[in-house]
């Protein structure tokens with residue numbers, strides 16, 4: 001936030017000086033537009049939260065009510081007590097945390113190897129990683145399903161986790177970060193007798209934990225929010241993740257909007273928290289990976 | 295402490311040769327400086343000794359071990375980089391301890407060595423800071439500290455002073471000299487600054503364009519340059535070069551005639567000179583004095599007052615220019631007609647291949 005202000009303010013000042021009223025009007029218009037767009041984005045979220053706090057009867061009453069008349073947590077209590085939501089939550093936590101840790105570790109290792117080590121096939125490997133990054137996950141999902149079914153890992157945590165460990169973007173971000181480290185650091189560490197593991201874990205990664213935190217957060221958010229693969233891999237209700245499970249809630253409750261939306265709000269909660277707590281890091285992560293995509 | 299021997303060492307990047315058949319022996323405990331213009335290969339040579347670059351040909355020995363195939367850590371040398379390369383996430387103490395931890399040095403031994411290095415370099419109060427919280431000079435001392443704790447057989451420095459401002463550079467230069475006196479370890483120091491080279495070195499290696507031009511003590515390099523390149527590179531302002539004709543006098547010394555017809559007696563034996571008689575005459579500005587009864591006449595184009603001396607860019611009768619010197623407090627001014635006296639005993643001659651000839 002502060003950085004946005006810091007850069008916008010001088011820009012606005014100079015433009016006011018050079019072109020007077022017109023630009024400041026333009027700036028106001030753009031600000032207004034941004035607010036409108038933000039409101040449009042925010043409204044469904046707001047509506048979901050409000051609705052989740054209403055009684056069932058109120059949710060179906062005609063007319064637009066922006067605040068619940070008698071706020072209640074019944075919807076929440078219901079999904080927590082009468083559905084498998086706690087189990088789905090556990091499943092999501094387990095799979096997302098493991099995916100985050102393993103994929104960040106593997107990507108750091110892979111990125112390090114491609115960036116810093118000389119070995120035959122390095123260029124080919126790099127090209128393959130770049131290429132795999134171009135292929136959307138949905139194009140591979142059938143293959144994943146056949147393979148995971150073949151090794152009898154459907155309806156297991158491992159089955160959900162394995163295909164989601166393929167995260168070329170994190171490898172690419174790490175490789176570029178390691179590329180940008182001046183070679184003297186590596187050389188100093190070589191003279192200091194560091195082996196490759198020490199080089200990675202005691203020099204390169206700690207040099208900028210920001211990169212790792214940022215990547216861990218977006219990996220976690222991505223894993224938590226993922227739907228398509230967990231939906232296919234976990235057909236057993238006890239193995240579902242939250243995102244998959246709440247669609248089940250929707251199906252089995254009929255028209256009970258408060259419950260459905262209470263489930264949705266709970267499902268989105270960790271991600272919302274992650275965004276709020278690590279706002280800066282998330283922005284950084286998006287810039288890091290956008291720099292690659294763009 | 296150990297000597298470093300290079301035998302016919304060569305290096306190429308792809309097809310581009312950057313070091314050609316270099317041979318030298320750096321004596322144990324000596325302070326050697328590699329001096330040369332940018333791109334001449336001094337860093338490459340230093341990095342080859344450190345093991346950070348492979349060599350294509352030749353041998354490198356440190357002490358009684360051949361090291362050219364050994365990894366850097368096993369060569370027993372420590373290196374200080376131009377940008378220091380301090381690990382940014384570690385404190386001063388951790389920076390110095392890292393290398394020792396990697397070879398599983400006992401904790402109390404690490405502690406002892408770090409404290410002792412910190413004391414030598416007066417880093418005690420900074421020991422828990424990070425590099426970003428240090429000034430350039432302090433960072434530089436930490437980099438040296440990181441080298442000292444390893445108790446290396448030789449120190450390698452790649453332009454360690456070039457990131458410091460002028461005043462600090464002079465002070466740190468003196469600290470380097472003191473450090474060497476105290477540690478008495480072999481040191482190799484790369485720079486393109488001739489003052490650093492002249493003040494610090496036991497031996498200077500002047501390099502140019504992949505090759506060694508000359509190895510010698512600072513005064514040898516200054517008074518008896520082996521080539522025109524060395525003569526021009528060392529000394530400020532640079533040596534004067536004038537085309538001349540040379541003949542032998544009765545004593546077998548070269549008698550040279552400048553472009554304006556004036557004759558200078560030198561102390562250079564003609565026996566060694568190649569035939570032909572045309573040479574480039576070299577004389578440092580401090581040996582061209584402004585004298586009322588001097589034999590060479592000219593006009594002062596530019597006068598530079600440096601305080602301790604005055605330099606005059608003098609145009610001679612034939613249009614060539616020489617830099618001459620006068621006392622600090624001088625009445626000399628631009629446009630003055632003046633006479634110059636040349637100290638022929640300190641002159642040099644250079645042949646067509648830029649090989650230098652000096653007084654015996």
Ligand SMILES: Nc1ncnc2c1ncn2[C@@H]1O[C@H](COP(=O)(O)OP(=O)(O)OP(=O)(O)O)[C@@H](O)[C@H]1O
Nearest residue numbers: 307310312330331332333334335336337338339486
């Ligand atoms: N990795 C490399 N690949 C190709 N050429 C290189 C490489 N490293 C250095 N060179 C070339 O080798 C030559 C010597 O480089 P070196 O760094 O040793 O010069 P230097 O004398 O240290 O110069 P400076 O004073 O600028 O540091 C230069 O011409 C440089 O372009």
Ligand SMILES: [Mg+2]
Nearest residue numbers: 336337338452
């Ligand atoms: Mg260099």
